[in-house]
Amino acid sequence: MEKRVIFRSAWLPYVLLLPQITITVMFFFWPAAQAVYYSFQLQDAFGMSSQFVWFENYLTLFRDSHYLSSFRVTAFFSVLVATSGILISLVLATMADSVVRGALAYKTFLIWPYAVAPAVAGVLWAFIFAPSIGIVTYFLKKFGIDWNWIINSEQAMLLVVVASVWKQISYNFLFFLAGLQSIPKSLLEAAAIDGAGPFRRFWTIVFPLLSPTTFFLLVMNIIYSFFDTFGVIDATTEGGPGDATKILVYKVYYDGVKAADLGGSSAQSVILMAIVITLTVIQFRYIERRVQY
Amino acid sequence: MTRKSLLAAFLAAAFATTAQAQTEIQWWHSMGGALGDKVNDLANKFNASQSAYKVVPSYKGSYPESMTAAIAAYRAGNAPHILQVFEVGTATMMAGKGAVVPVYKLMKDADEPFDPKAYIGPVSGYYSDSQGNMLSFPFNSSTVVFYINHDAYKKAGLDPAKPPKTWKEFNAAAEKLKAAGQQCVYTTGWPSWMHIENFSAWHNVPIGTKENGMAGMDTVFQVNSPLHVRHVAMLGDMAKKGLLTYAGRRNQAEAKFASGECAMLTSSTGAQANIRRTAKFGWSVNMIPYHDDVKGAPQNSIIGGASLWVMGGKTNNAYKGVARFFAFLSKPEVQMDWHVSTGYVPITKAAYDLTRKSGFYDKNPGADIAIKQLMNKPPTANSKGLRFGNFVQGREVIEEEMEAVIMGKKEAKPAMDEAVRRGNEILRKFQAANKG
Numbered sequence: 001m002e003k004r005v006i007f008r009s010a011w012l013p014y015v016l017l018l019p020q021i022t023i024t025v026m027f028f029f030w031p032a033a034q035a036v037y038y039s040f041q042l043q044d045a046f047g048m049s050s051q052f053v054w055f056e057n058y059l060t061l062f063r064d065s066h067y068l069s070s071f072r073v074t075a076f077f078s079v080l081v082a083t084s085g086i087l088i089s090l091v092l093a094t095m096a097d098s099v100v101r102g103a104l105a106y107k108t109f110l111i112w113p114y115a116v117a118p119a120v121a122g123v124l125w126a127f128i129f130a131p132s133i134g135i136v137t138y139f140l141k142k143f144g145i146d147w148n149w150i151i152n153s154e155q156a157m158l159l160v161v162v163a164s165v166w167k168q169i170s171y172n173f174l175f176f177l178a179g180l181q182s183i184p185k186s187l188l189e190a191a192a193i194d195g196a197g198p199f200r201r202f203w204t205i206v207f208p209l210l211s212p213t214t215f216f217l218l219v220m221n222i223i224y225s226f227f228d229t230f231g232v233i234d235a236t237t238e239g240g241p242g243d244a245t246k247i248l249v250y251k252v253y254y255d256g257v258k259a260a261d262l263g264g265s266s267a268q269s270v271i272l273m274a275i276v277i278t279l280t281v282i283q284f285r286y287i288e289r290r291v292q293y
Numbered sequence: 294m295t296r297k298s299l300l301a302a303f304l305a306a307a308f309a310t311t312a313q314a315q316t317e318i319q320w321w322h323s324m325g326g327a328l329g330d331k332v333n334d335l336a337n338k339f340n341a342s343q344s345a346y347k348v349v350p351s352y353k354g355s356y357p358e359s360m361t362a363a364i365a366a367y368r369a370g371n372a373p374h375i376l377q378v379f380e381v382g383t384a385t386m387m388a389g390k391g392a393v394v395p396v397y398k399l400m401k402d403a404d405e406p407f408d409p410k411a412y413i414g415p416v417s418g419y420y421s422d423s424q425g426n427m428l429s430f431p432f433n434s435s436t437v438v439f440y441i442n443h444d445a446y447k448k449a450g451l452d453p454a455k456p457p458k459t460w461k462e463f464n465a466a467a468e469k470l471k472a473a474g475q476q477c478v479y480t481t482g483w484p485s486w487m488h489i490e491n492f493s494a495w496h497n498v499p500i501g502t503k504e505n506g507m508a509g510m511d512t513v514f515q516v517n518s519p520l521h522v523r524h525v526a527m528l529g530d531m532a533k534k535g536l537l538t539y540a541g542r543r544n545q546a547e548a549k550f551a552s553g554e555c556a557m558l559t560s561s562t563g564a565q566a567n568i569r570r571t572a573k574f575g576w577s578v579n580m581i582p583y584h585d586d587v588k589g590a591p592q593n594s595i596i597g598g599a600s601l602w603v604m605g606g607k608t609n610n611a612y613k614g615v616a617r618f619f620a621f622l623s624k625p626e627v628q629m630d631w632h633v634s635t636g637y638v639p640i641t642k643a644a645y646d647l648t649r650k651s652g653f654y655d656k657n658p659g660a661d662i663a664i665k666q667l668m669n670k671p672p673t674a675n676s677k678g679l680r681f682g683n684f685v686q687g688r689e690v691i692e693e694e695m696e697a698v699i700m701g702k703k704e705a706k707p708a709m710d711e712a713v714r715r716g717n718e719i720l721r722k723f724q725a726a727n728k729g
Binding site for chain 1: 693
C-alpha cells in the first residue's frame, strides 16, 4: 500500500513545489521553448534581422546527407558506450563485491574517475593515444600497428568510446554495487547449498534481481552518450576525421557556437530533444514492463 | 581627524575623479601565452603615452570563442569596443551592419591619419569592401610557408640549399627521403588554408565566383576545378605512398616538424618562434611549392591571422580613443616591434623597410620569406583574399572532404564536387540570413 499525505490547504502543496518548478521552468522549459522558437527563424549572427522561415531549417538538415550520417554515428556510438560501459562495470562490481580484503581501496579507486570532468578525461586519453607522442602509440608501433586517429576513422571512434566508457564506469559501478549489496545473502547461500555454481547463481539470482538497476543504468547511459560525451569529443577528435565521430550533440555545438548558425543549431537541438523523449518513453513503456522490481 | 588624513582623503577623492574621467576601452583578443604578453605590452605603452583613455585588453579564448563571446555580448548590449576577429570571420562581421563601425569611418570622424595604401596589398585587400574602404584594422597577419629539415635532407642525399620549388621536385625529394628511411616525410598544418585557399591564390585560380566572394554574397565555390582536383588527388596519392602524414586541421603538424619527426612541413609563418626554440637540427623557411605547368604561377600567397573590429553602440568619446589607439598601432616602430617579437608578417611597407634597415633579416634568414611571398606579384582578383559567408563552416566542409580523400575513402573529384555542393548551401543560407 502506498502512503498518501493529505494536505488540507489548497495552496500549500503548490507553494512547496514552487522552488522546484521555478528551477525546472527556468533551466529546462524556457531554453527548450527558445530552441523551438529559434528553429523556425533565420537570423544573422548579430541578431540584427530575423525572418520566420517555417520549416526551412529542418528541411535543410534532412536534405544534408551528412546530417543523416551523423544519426548513424550517434546510434553506433551510444550503443557501444552504453553496452560496454554497463558490461564492464557489472563485472567489476561483482568482483569488488566478493573481495574480502582491501575492498574499500578497490572501491575507491573504481569510483575515482567519476570525479574527472569529461573534457579532462578526453585530454587524458588523447595524450595516452596521441599520434606522435602517446605512450600507447609508442608500444603499438613496436607491434607494427600504425596508430593515428587523426586520420583513421575507426581508431578515432575507438578512442572516444574508450574515453567515454572509462568516464562512466564509476557511475555504473556505484549503482551495481549498491544493487548487489541489497541482494539478501540468504538467497545466495540457499542456492549454494543446493549446489548452484557461481555462474548459475549469478544468472538465476543476481542478474534478475539487478534488472531494475540495469534498466535504470541503460537509460542513464544512453542519455550520457547522447549529451555528456560532448566534452570528450571536443577535447579529442572534434568530430573528425571527416565526420567519423561527429555525434548529434557535437554538431549542435559546432553549428551554433562556433559557426553562429542559430537557426540550424536550434533545429538540431529540437530534433535531439524529440529523439531523447521518444527513447525514454519507449524504454519506460516497453522495457520496464519486463523488468522485475 | 588630523589635517594630514583630511588632506589624504581629499587627494584620494581627486585621484578617483581623474580615474573616472579616463575612458576605458575594452579590447577582446585571442592572443594567448607570449603573444598575450605582447598585447598587454602594447596596451600599456599606449596608456602610458596619454591619460585620456585606458585600453583594457582581455583574453577571451580561441578565435571562434572570443567571436562567439562578443556576438553574445552584443546581443545582450555589452559588447567590447574592439574585437580581434580571425580572417574567416571577416564576412560575418562585414555583414553585421550596425553592429560594427567601419574603421575608415571611425578614423575620418576622429580626424586621425589613416592611409589604406600604407598596408601591403594582400593585407588591405582582405579587409576592404568593394569600394576600397577598409572596414577593419589589420593587426596580426601570417601566411603559409614551407619548412625543411636540413639534417634529414642531407641524410637522404639531398641538397638543403636547393629546396624543391615545384610540386614535381617536391615529390621527387619526398620519395628520396622515404627511401632513406624517413618515417614521416611531409605533414601540413591548416589543410584548407594551405592546400585550397593559398593554393588557389598561388596559382591564380578562383576559390569562388565574384572575386572569391569579395564582390558579392551571391558567390559560389569553385574548388572542384581540374587543377584543385588534381592537387587534392596528389595529396591522396602521397598519403597512400606514405609520403604525407596527416596531422589535423589546425597547427598540430608544427610540433611534428619541430620534434624532427617529419622532414617537411607547410604551415603558418607563426610556427617559426616555436621551431626556433625546440628544433635540434638545421632548418630553413622557403616559399611554398607550385605546379610549374600552370601559367602565371606562382602568383602571391594570401594572409591569415586576424584584424581588429570596432563594435557599434558606443559613445563618440570612446570612438575617439579607439581611433587614437589605432593611430598608435599604425606607427612603423610599433609595427616593427610586433613583427619582430611575434613572427607575424610586417603589414605596412614602412614597417617592412624599417625592419630591413635594422638588419633583422640578415640575422634571421627566412624571416622575410613570408612577406616576399605575399608581395611576389601584385594581387589579382583571385589572390587578394576571400570573403565567404560563414566560412567557419565552409572551411570545415572542405577539410572533411579532403580528409575523406587522404583516408582513401573517396576519389578527389567526387569529394571536391561534394565540398562545393555543401559549401554552396552554407553560402546560400548566409545570403538569405543577411539580405536585410
